[in-house]
Amino acid sequence: xxxAVKRIGVLTGGGDCPGLxxxxxxxxxxxxxEGIEVVGIMNGWKGLIEAQTMPLNLTSVxxxxxxxxxxxxxxxxxxxxxxxxxxxxxxxxxxxxxxxLIAIGGEDTLGVAVKLVNEGVSIVGVPKTIDNDLSGTDxxxxxxxxxxxxxxxxxxxxxxxxSHHRIMVVEVMGRHAGWIAxxxxxxxxxxxxxxxxxxxxxxxxxxxxxxxxxxxxLFSIVVVAEGAEFKPGQTVTQSQAQLDDFGHVRLGGIGxxxxxxxxxxxxxxxxxxxxxxxxxxxxxxxxxxxxxxxFGVKAVELVLAREFGKxxxxxxxRIVSVSIAxxxxxxxTVDMEMYQLAQLFFG
Numbered sequence: 001x002x003x004a005v006k007r008i009g010v011l012t013g014g015g016d017c018p019g020l021x022x023x024x025x026x027x028x029x030x031x032x033x034e035g036i037e038v039v040g041i042m043n044g045w046k047g048l049i050e051a052q053t054m055p056l057n058l059t060s061v062x063x064x065x066x067x068x069x070x071x072x073x074x075x076x077x078x079x080x081x082x083x084x085x086x087x088x089x090x091x092x093x094x095x096x097x098x099x100x101l102i103a104i105g106g107e108d109t110l111g112v113a114v115k116l117v118n119e120g121v122s123i124v125g126v127p128k129t130i131d132n133d134l135s136g137t138d139x140x141x142x143x144x145x146x147x148x149x150x151x152x153x154x155x156x157x158x159x160x161x162x163s164h165h166r167i168m169v170v171e172v173m174g175r176h177a178g179w180i181a182x183x184x185x186x187x188x189x190x191x192x193x194x195x196x197x198x199x200x201x202x203x204x205x206x207x208x209x210x211x212x213x214x215x216x217x218l219f220s221i222v223v224v225a226e227g228a229e230f231k232p233g234q235t236v237t238q239s240q241a242q243l244d245d246f247g248h249v250r251l252g253g254i255g256x257x258x259x260x261x262x263x264x265x266x267x268x269x270x271x272x273x274x275x276x277x278x279x280x281x282x283x284x285x286x287x288x289x290x291x292x293x294x295f296g297v298k299a300v301e302l303v304l305a306r307e308f309g310k311x312x313x314x315x316x317x318r319i320v321s322v323s324i325a326x327x328x329x330x331x332x333t334v335d336m337e338m339y340q341l342a343q344l345f346f347g
Contacts, residue, residue, distance in 0.1 A: 005303055007037045009093070010056065010102040012070040013044030013077075013109030017128050018284035019141030019292035020070040023104055025061040026296025032058060034304065039096060044105070045112055046077035049085050051092040065289055068282045076108065080115060093121060100303045104128050106140075107328050110311065114325045117309040124302045125311035125324040126295050130280045133177035136327030137313040141295065144287040146173065146279040147183045153275055154188030154221060161219040167209060167262055167270040171255030173279050174225030177333045180279070182342055185223035192220065193342050194258070196227040197334045205258075206265045208347035213268070222262070228254050294319045 010027050012020050024040070031038045040060075042052040054060070054072070064071055079085040093101065100122040103113045106129035113123045127134045130146035150172045161168040170190075174180050178195020185193035192208055194200050209220045255272045263270040284292065291314060298312040298319045310321040 005034075005036055005099045005306075007039060007097050008100045008102060008300075008303055009039045009041050009048070009053075009096065009098045010072070011041035011044055011048060011104065012072050012074045012128070013103065013105035013112075014074060014128070015076075015106070015130070015280060016069045016074055017130055017142035017280055018068045018145035018282065019288035020072075020104060020128065021061075021064040021067045022284065022289045022292030023126055023128075023141070023296040023299075024056065024071060025064055026293040027102055027300055028056045028058065028061045030297045030300040034300070036300075039098065040072050041101075043073040044075040044077055044109065045079050045089065046075040047073070048092050048101075049077070049079055049088045051095060053096065065293075066283050068280075068284065078108065079112060086116075086119075089116075090119070090121065100124065100308065102126060102299045102303065106131075107134060107331070110134075110324050110328045114309075114328060117324065122303075122306075122308040123324075124299050124308060125327070126299050127311055127313070127327065130180065131174055131177050132179040133175075133331045133333065134327055135330050135332045136311060136322040138316070139291065139314050141284070141288040141292040142280060143179065144291075145282070145285045146180050147187065148285055149279050149282070150180055150184035150223075150275055151187045153273065153278075154184060154190060154223065157273060158189070158219075158221060161221060165218040165269070167220045167222065167259070167266070167268050169222045169224060169255050169259040169262065169270060169272040171224050171226055171272065171274040171276075173275070175227040176331055178225040178228070178339075179334060181223050181225040181228075182334055182338060185221075186342055186345070188221070188223070189345070190221045190223040192222040192346050194222065194224040194228045195334055195339070196225055196229065198339055199229050199231040200224075200258070201231055202258075202261050202265065206262060209262065209266055209268065211347050222258065224255055224258055226254060 038056040040054040104126040130142040132143040259272040
């Protein structure tokens with residue numbers, strides 16, 4: 001007979017994301033209803049390595065559903081870079097008396113979770129990324145908030161672009177997947193949308209802008225994801241030398257380069273706006289608050305059912321469970337059908 005779950009830990013890893021606090025709140029509320037004690041692990045995997053914790057109870061999670069970020073803090077620490085860190089992490093799990101762990105994160109955080117599950121650690125995953133690029137779930141919380149922030153910025157840039165007869169290039173987040181650029185661009189009425197899945201043809205972009213001018217539209221909005229590449233393709237980065245613990249290069253600069261090329265080739269005055277981290281700051285939307293809440297409740301139910309190695313997932317309107325390994329095995333990217341839909345509105 002399986003031992004009853006009495007104490008669980010919860011951590012948030014990777015980039016901060018609107019909706020993390022609603023998940024934490026829901027985990028605590030559902031756990032308390034079952035008489036389970038919840039331990040907050042500070043600063044992602046780094047906090048578990050160092051056994052940095054805080055108590056989580058009804059008082060500590062009261063009033064956090066509307067707050068952005070995470071009350072637990074976060075980091076991009078990869079314990080598998082140093083074997084001694086994995087040993088320390090497992091020792092912390094045992095010393096803290098954790099019967100299970102709920103890991104809230106994206107492909108990197110959950111990738112670590114998969115390895116730990118294979119080594120006997122009891123973990124349930126909750127998918128988190130504003131990029132919406134995790135397989136196994138239709139949507140991740142944080143994405144809707146990021147899209148709405150980007151859309152509002154595009155709406156505001158329309159007025160200045162039209163007033164000054166300028167081309168406005170808006171750089172949004174999206175390392176390998178262009179979901180934010182696609183959704184925000186469509187919703188904001190962008191004239192060109194450029195994403196990592198389809199290399200940029202500068203001549204096509206400039207051609208679309210010239211056609212707008214020919215029919216009297218003397219301004220254009222170009223939305224570009226930070227990870228977009230030119231044909232034949234070299235990602236524009238802030239620094240080729242700077243990598244995080246998971247080997248990711250810091251991206252950025254594609255918007256500025258795109259603006260320079262457009263102005264040079266068309267002669268039209270062009271400006272660039274880089275939205276950066278503002279996209280994942282601030283209060284989560286209603287959709288992300290509800291999704292985070294549903295994910296948190298389901299995560300505790302998976303722990304109670306001892307379905308470790310599983311991740312909560314939104315499929316249609318149902319919250320189900322899928323294998324963490326399968327969900328992190330490949331990225332969910334924009335397909336040709338979706339991009340062709342967007343192309344109908346280019347120019």
